[in-house]
Amino acid sequence: EVQVVESGGGLVQPGGSLRLSCAVSGIFFSNYWMSWVRQAPGKGLEWVANIKQDGSEKHFVDSVKGRFTMSRDNAKNSVYLEMNSLRDEDTAVYYCATGGGYDLIFENWGQGTLVTVSS
């Protein structure tokens, strides 16, 4: 069984930083693109970022470029989302998902971690 578990969410002030982690088990992790997708309260899904199997290629939605970075550690079966210069509009549940590379299939999802940006 594939398990995807996010952690690291919480309350942060505008302009602050936060690092999300995502641990995956049940698959050969290093074979998969990995993605982050967020959902603001009461709103729809928004793709945030993805990273290739070896970390050599990454893509970000325009609204987070220059503020968010994504990395992975294949030895730990984990991906990370480093979020800086956080804004109110970054408030959302952040989901980690396997896939979401050029095949565009977000196959396995975690339960999400809530990030709240507020003073």
Add this chain to the structure above:
Amino acid sequence: QSALTQPASVSGSPGQSITISCTGTSSDVGSYNLVSWYQQHPGKAPKVIIYDVIKRPSGVSNRFSGSKSGNTASLTISGLQADDEADYYCCSYAGSITFVVFGGGTKLTVL
């Protein structure tokens, strides 16, 4: 990065069929057969139900089917059941710069 356009809501009675449209542009839906659909029940994570426009992951009911014509993709659910009541999102590849766009979501109500 504009979202794909979906109707805000659709409804149907048990046993009926409904179709949810997802309209994009020639830069996303119209150019690639890389459209996927996700079902999300309240408080739950999304679940993929269609990928590559028409393919179903193993374990997904054959009551769910996908199609595409031009810049518009569609999800059809036949034989509606109470458990189909959920939010549905389409998603498309949009080229190597924009990469991914999601639709705004459609709330399905089973009457």
